[in-house]
Amino acid sequence: MRTTLIITICLLSLFALGVSCSEDSKDCSSTEEQIQKPLNPNGDSELALLMRAMFDEAQRIKKQIANNEPVTLTLDHDKILTAHATEPEKAASEEYKAFAAAYLQTIESLETASQAQIIDVYDGMINNCMTCHKALCPGPMARIKNLQ
Numbered sequence: 001m002r003t004t005l006i007i008t009i010c011l012l013s014l015f016a017l018g019v020s021c022s023e024d025s026k027d028c029s030s031t032e033e034q035i036q037k038p039l040n041p042n043g044d045s046e047l048a049l050l051m052r053a054m055f056d057e058a059q060r061i062k063k064q065i066a067n068n069e070p071v072t073l074t075l076d077h078d079k080i081l082t083a084h085a086t087e088p089e090k091a092a093s094e095e096y097k098a099f100a101a102a103y104l105q106t107i108e109s110l111e112t113a114s115q116a117q118i119i120d121v122y123d124g125m126i127n128n129c130m131t132c133h134k135a136l137c138p139g140p141m142a143r144i145k146n147l148q
């Protein structure tokens with residue numbers, strides 16, 4: 001009788017733990033949720049919206065390169081340093097800032113690269129998306145892989 005009670009309590013608390021963990025990390029850990037989430041529901045952070053725009057921009061640049069067209073940038077990528085994040089402490093970390101600086105550097109190179117260099121610079125940029133995500137926000141990695 002007693003054992004049953006203890007087991008029940010254990011199971012219940014495990015369940016509660018599981019729910020709160022997935023709740024806490026929904027923005028960065030669950031790929032499926034990311035894809036199925038409607039664009040712009042209330043509560044999306046400024047950084048999350050910027051990231052989606054960056055994803056679209058990278059997709060467009062990939063097409064431009066494939067079609068031998070000049071690459072165009074439409075976003076203010078520097079906002080990656082200031083946009084408000086779902087988990088502000090993450091974006092405030094030294095690690096995040098270093099990854100962001102590396103990313104911004106490849107964006108700058110995209111603007112000046114010759115046609116011959118552009119594919120390598122593009123690959124480098126997507127690698128920078130990946131390195132930061134691998135360290136801080138693994139959820140969208142499967143999506144980012146599609147940009148390679």
Ligand code: HEC
Pocket residue numbers: 027028034045046047048049051052054055058084085086087090091096097099100103125126128129130132133136137140143144147
């Ligand atoms: C310096 C680190 C860093 C770099 C570089 C970076 N990301 Fe992110 N990304 C994040 C963080 C942190 C979040 C979580 C944002 C939030 O919820 O506030 C995120 C979220 C996302 C999301 C999910 C947005 C949503 O719908 O909630 C996508 C997609 C994404 N990033 C794609 C990219 C792409 C594509 C690139 C490169 C062009 C990139 N990221 C570069 C840190 C980074």
